[in-house]
Amino acid sequence: MSDISAAQGSSTRAPGATHSPGTVDFGRRLLRIDRAGLAGLMSVRTVLVCCALALAIVVAGLxxxxxxxxxxxxxxTLRALVDAGFDPDARQVVYEWRFPRxxxxxxxxxxxxxxxxxxxxLTRNPLGSPDIIGFGVGAQFGVTLTMLLLNLNTYPFKAVGALVGGLATALLVYLLAMKRTVSSFRLIIVGIGVSAGLGSLTSWILISVSVEQAMMAATWGAGSIASLGFDQLVPAAIVFGAVVLFAVPLRRSLPVLEMGDDAATALGIHPGRTRLAAMVLGVALVALVTAAAGPISFIALAAPQISQRLVRANTPMSMLPVMLTGAALVVVSDAVGQLLAVPVGVITVSVGGVYLAWLLATQYARRA
Incomplete structure (x- = not known):
């Protein structure tokens, strides 16, 4: 039995009050899904935003x-993707080079x-992204060590280096920020300091190696997906799918944890285990990207906040809108980067820097 219906909320009714069969009033328009093995409520606005973002990704990708x-x-381009009998040269350019990108x-x-x-x-702060608190820089430092000191330049080794570097940085930041409990403000400040220190170490390593090695690391450090193909895409996609599956429970537990440890414990959430799982999965996602494409900065900072405003959610952990927003930002940035002949990381840093300045200004204005 399938029942999919929409309910238009009214401010005169109490939230959650059922006013007709198959319809629930939550103060906003919702879709009610009731199928065998699948049931739930979804905001109509979220569905429309996701569809618009998916369309933007397809158009920008094309x-x-x-x-x-x-x-x-x-x-x-479309014919080269779907027609195996199309011009072989065009099909090779599109299907083997541009489509994987x-x-x-x-x-x-x-x-x-x-x-x-x-x-x-996790930090209950819009500035609490891996770009700001140093986890991305830690992953970058781990890859730099793997490439330049260990001379291991293949994707699996860089992925391990990024994961170890990111997790070690996360552990260091948490230990330095720990004072009975972890304050998001202390975490961000300590993360900025650790990030600056690791950046200096990375620069020291670059000036200590040969020019060829330094140029290779600098090219990777600009953040580019130009030379990536299906050989790197397949293992990266498998790891990404596994991490997303493990992250699905966080969609419910992290918003509960935002209410505080006492409230989360009363609702059956273990704060320590949840934070540890969230930290490992978050660093794994950063390491996955850093190992393949280098540091693509500010997407982790901007995408959750943009998504939250688009769908009007109460938390940045609305998984599907967040991921679609990030994908749209990188696809559009890469297209602009190709037009300007610069790596995608340069575009995201330029736009992200402006966004960070605006975010800091708005945060200061609210506290003033």
Whole structure:
């Protein structure tokens, strides 16, 4: 039996009051889904936002695949994707080179945005993203050590280096910020300090190696997905899928944890285990992207806040809108980067810096 209905909320009724069969009034328009093995409520606005973001990703990805020295129209690009008998040269350019790049942009954006949503919910602060509190820099430092000191430049080794570097940085930041309990303000301040220290160590390593090694690390450090293909995409997608599956329970537990440890414990949430799981999964998502594409900054900071405002959610941990927002930002940024002949990381840093300044200004204005 399938029952999907919409309910228009009214301010005159109490939230949660049932006013007709199959319809629930929560003060906003909702979709009620009731199928075998699947039941729940979903905001109509969330559905529309997700559809709009998915459309933006498809359009921006298609435009991105038309950019390059081998000029193709949008129609030829579509034919090269779906028609195996189309021009072999065009099909090789589109399907083997440009299409994996778009898919990687989607994966990187979704992973970074979800990681940012996890840490912003965990710290209860819009500045609590891995870009600001140093976990991204820790992953970058781990990859730098793996590439330059251990001479291991393949994706699996860089992924392990990024994960170890990110987790070690997270542990260091948490230990330094710990004072009976972990304050989000102390966590952010300590994270900024640790990030600056690791950045200085990375710079010292770069000036201590050969010019060729330094150029290789600097190119990777700019954050680019230009040279990535299906060989890197397949293992990255498998790891990303596994991490997302483990992160699904956090969609319910982290918003409860935002109410405080006492309230979370009373509702059956174990704060310590939840924080540990969230930290490991968030760092794993950052490490996944950093190992493949280098540091793509500010997506983890901006995407959860943009998504939260689009769907008008009470938490940055609305998983699907957050991931779609991050994917859209990276796909659009990569298309702009191709037009300007710069890596995607340069675009995200430029736009993200402006966003960070605006966010700091609004946060200060609220406290003033």
């Amino acid at each position: 435009v991105s695949m038309t950019i390059g020295s081998y000029g193709l129209s949008a129609w030829d 778009v898919l990687f942009a989607v994966l990187c954006g979704a992973a970074l945005a979800l990681s940012g949503g996890i840490f912003q919910s």
